[in-house]
Amino acid sequence: MTTDFTATRKAFDIPAGLIYLDGNSLGPLPRAAAARVARCVTEEWGGMLITGWNRAGWMDQPARIGDRIARLIGAEPGTVVMGDTLSIKVYQALASALEMNPGRRVILSDTGNFPSDLYMADGLVRTLGNGYSLRTVAPEEVLEAIDETVAVTMITEVDYRTGRRHDMAAITEKAHAMGALAVWDLAHSAGALPVDLAGVGADFAVGCTYKYLNSGPGGPAFIYVAPRHAEAARPALSGWLGHEAPFAFDLAYRPGRGIERMRVGTPPVLQLAALEAAMDIWDGVDMADLRARSLALTDRFIAGVEAACPMLTLATPRDHAQRGSQVSFRHAEGYAIMQALIAAGVIGDFRAPDILRFGFTPLYIGLDEVDRAVGILAGIMASGSWDRPEFKTRAKVT
Amino acid sequence: MTTDFTATRKAFDIPAGLIYLDGNSLGPLPRAAAARVARCVTEEWGGMLITGWNRAGWMDQPARIGDRIARLIGAEPGTVVMGDTLSIKVYQALASALEMNPGRRVILSDTGNFPSDLYMADGLVRTLGNGYSLRTVAPEEVLEAIDETVAVTMITEVDYRTGRRHDMAAITEKAHAMGALAVWDLAHSAGALPVDLAGVGADFAVGCTYKYLNSGPGGPAFIYVAPRHAEAARPALSGWLGHEAPFAFDLAYRPGRGIERMRVGTPPVLQLAALEAAMDIWDGVDMADLRARSLALTDRFIAGVEAACPMLTLATPRDHAQRGSQVSFRHAEGYAIMQALIAAGVIGDFRAPDILRFGFTPLYIGLDEVDRAVGILAGIMASGSWDRPEFKTRAKVT
Incomplete structure (x- = not known):
């Protein structure tokens, strides 16, 4: 050790x-978070004001911290970006995955999933209309329930109530064998245990940072998109910071390069400062x-x-x-x-x-x-x- | 004065x-924000840990601060809640308004709108399919362009580039006369000038807090829903904190009471602490x-x-x-x-x-x-x- x-x-x-x-x-x-946040408030916001976006590196922070989280979840560099809440990122991943599998209409999840994931899927299905639906089975039935009607599996690896852990490799493999895409929620995985997103071939993953990653109350979420999907995935929530050139202020949306397109609005700079301090602890782990x-x-x-x-x-x-x-x-x-x-x-x-x-x-x-x-x-x-x-x-x- | x-x-x-x-x-x-954020980090997060949700009042903060912003924008008490980014709130307001006007398919906006609003509408239209579209006209043509095909107007009151201000009362009135709903973006209005949402009869409004409201980089957005729509509006982004009983962890989504349903995920507590300190300045204004x-x-x-x-x-x-x-x-x-x-x-x-x-x-x-x-x-x-x-x-x- x-x-x-x-x-x-x-x-x-x-x-x-x-x-x-x-x-x-x-x-x-x-311990380092209090000083880091205070510096962000006083020296960066207070002292640099608007110039903090460039001088304090606020604009690049979501991708920079994303890369540090990538190591903990077995993701390739440049595939993870921070922002919003986990529920919002679930919506983006699901909507994006569904659009990439246009012949199918079913999101498969399980009753051990965190309810917000199911609620977000429900909201998305309602907005999509056109026969889209959310199918929910018992956790132990997930593997068998993946059939050729499933467009996307939406599974949380570790059950928030029982701590029961799904077999990420087996579910992802079955999903791919049946022509589905796999979206993984790592809320109770990131920082809790080794995750190997690239190894299992996950398509999308999302997670929060205020649990095992210690970013503080309301810390931002992350989203992962597999490199093979980076230029095909549409963010659904297509905000200006996911645009190819946010500061050109074009009227038409053009998705940004790779994972950057999954950004939406202005990032929560104070929360990211706390997260950055928290990530330092992981360096030697x-x-x-x-x-x-x-x-x-x-x-x-x-x-x-x-x-x-x-x-x-x-x-x-x-x-x-x-x-x-x-x-x-x-x-x-x-x-x-x-x-x-x-x-x-x-x-x-x-x-x-x-x-x-x-x-x-x-x-x-x-x-x-x-x-x-x-x-x-x-x-x-x-x-x-x-x-x-x-x-x-x-x-x-x- | x-x-x-x-x-x-x-x-x-x-x-x-x-x-x-x-x-x-x-x-x-x-000035008060630095101490308020430090207290939130050290005494609340550090000292109370998970109990801060109750003891420090974190859970009620989005509605409590929403009520303070309500006064500045002429909104009724209990109609404004904080969370997410402005882009996300634009999406919610638009999706909700469209669902309430099911016979129509057109979002009307103008070329003076902030691009992110247009991008979010574009993403929503893409997800909705079914002939939905975004129609964009020159700012001076908005009033005339509101016809019986328009489901929703999505207008930013003050142009981010020129500072030109729309006539909110006239546009809202025309929208209603033509059977459309009016969504207002108050990014450059809230805290900048008097707004009278209730007086003009706006249906939905959204705005950010890091501009004239001084909440700091990445401070949360707000959303307003007119009281007459409070129980009809669906949040589209239906997260667990917008559920009627978040801590019942039901598998099925049921929208919360009134404006609470527009909440999505875990609120950004550190950013909200800064915003709370900023709002104190407005008390005597x-x-x-x-x-x-x-x-x-x-x-x-x-x-x-x-x-x-x-x-x-x-x-x-x-x-x-x-x-x-x-x-x-x-x-x-x-x-x-x-x-x-x-x-x-x-x-x-x-x-x-x-x-x-x-x-x-x-x-x-x-x-x-x-x-x-x-x-x-x-x-x-x-x-x-x-x-x-x-x-x-x-x-x-x-």
Whole structure:
């Protein structure tokens, strides 16, 4: 192992005493991000004003950071660009893929996908009309459901609720064998485990950066287009910064070169500054090391909770090949149990209807924290201390 | 006049000696924004982590700030929400309006519109198929071109190049008389002059915040939906935060209540923090005062430049009713002249092919700065000092 996880842990500013197992929802603050954002606000925006677009390199940032993310997801250089939200990028990838497969009308997804992906597909299908439809099957039925009617598969590799991981290579291969294109959502993959987009031959991929990549709340998304599609893909959301010559202000749209065409509007410069600081932490990280440590963390948590809390039911696959970097347990009173855990300094989250969700992010979580979290959870379950009114009042955001 | 423009000027951190006439492109840094963003990064993201969505109020921020912008654009409370970029919001407004007028297929716009609006409409038309089209006429022909084939008008009130202002009331009235819906782009209106969306009966409106509203580079956009359409409008880009119950994680999309449905993905929390600080400056500003001062500034600049620089041709209407809050002059060597001005400490910008563009933002620009800018421009034109190679090399971002 060449990765120094003691160093990566020190790169984050996490409140003392807190065990943060929710980096799969919102990553913690990289220590360097506060200064980087402050510099962006004061020296760049404040000091350079409009000239920051050139002098501070704001305009090139989406592609420059995209290249740094490319390494983590096995993408070729020049194939990833930042911008917008994951939902918007899902729409672009789907619309683009559908247009490239004009004889077919079906988007295939699964019920384990994050709902926003399904909602965006629903909105796109509605706008397209003409018999387009979204077909949703159970996660375990995806491979079999890919037939010659499917235009595009839209699958999230790792299930946001259970942490169950799809076989990206097998699904992509089957999609291609049946004449479909494969769109992958890497929301719970990028920075969580090694991804090999080029190796599996993915057509499009999208992901967010505020989870395992630690860009902060509302950090921008990314989109990947395979090099073989770079000049054929139409962005659907064809904004001026995806134009071949944005500052010519032509009245007619002409798609920009390669991945640049997937840009839409003005990039969120302050959020990108935070992301840039977060990406520095990844420079010395080997993704195989990350995966080994992630599996050690999740194995230990599963074993510990199963031994101490028999009333919780494991929802995450035991098989390493089918597991992301999170562990989930089911319990009918999951919401209250999670609130009790949070009150005791262990932050995970709850996903309806009954999932307790724990993210294990090797950059800043160690085995000692896993053991302490297991101990606290075991205490709450043994004492029944979650069974209080204040833990049962649902917050707006769960 | 009740507005204290000395106080608003002091609320901005502008480099000493600089005359900043480019607030129509990127507003300067509000002094309070640096601390507000730093607090968001350190105390909220760093200290609250995932609980910031509830504890720091991140989730409600898009509607809360939307209400503050509503006052400036004459919108009813609860009709404006923040998110995404202007281009994305143009797409949503257009798609939604088209769906509400199903018997018609034409989007009407004009050649003075910002190209990204036209590009987004082009992308939407391509996705819709079925005979939908974008019809673009000269700005002065818009009113006449609204006929019974038009489904939606998509007009930017103030021309980004010339500062020419459309008659929003007349165009909206004609659109409605002919059975069309009116979508307004307020990019160069919001915070620049009084807008009366409710009064003119606009159907949809969109705008950005990094110009006259001073939210910083890449600040989020806003969208307005008239109350009468609130429950009929479909967002087209139907993301999870526009769902009726985002945290129920239902598989089927159900649009949220009213304007909330126009939300898409996770909001850019750091950018919204900057915007929130910027909005505080507007609390004591009367929009009629703002307009009076804006016209005084632009009148003085026009008179000064015309007197001192006969080789520059005014591109902005003299008629107050037809003018926004910027002044533009044409010159074949406009690019080089603007670079010479910037080198001399007067920041405006250039828009192809020949426009020198100057924004007059009453919150922080005064008559003395207008006079100094005129003097510097006159000196450059009289001496021909713009005619140097270093002023003719085009930057990536102009």
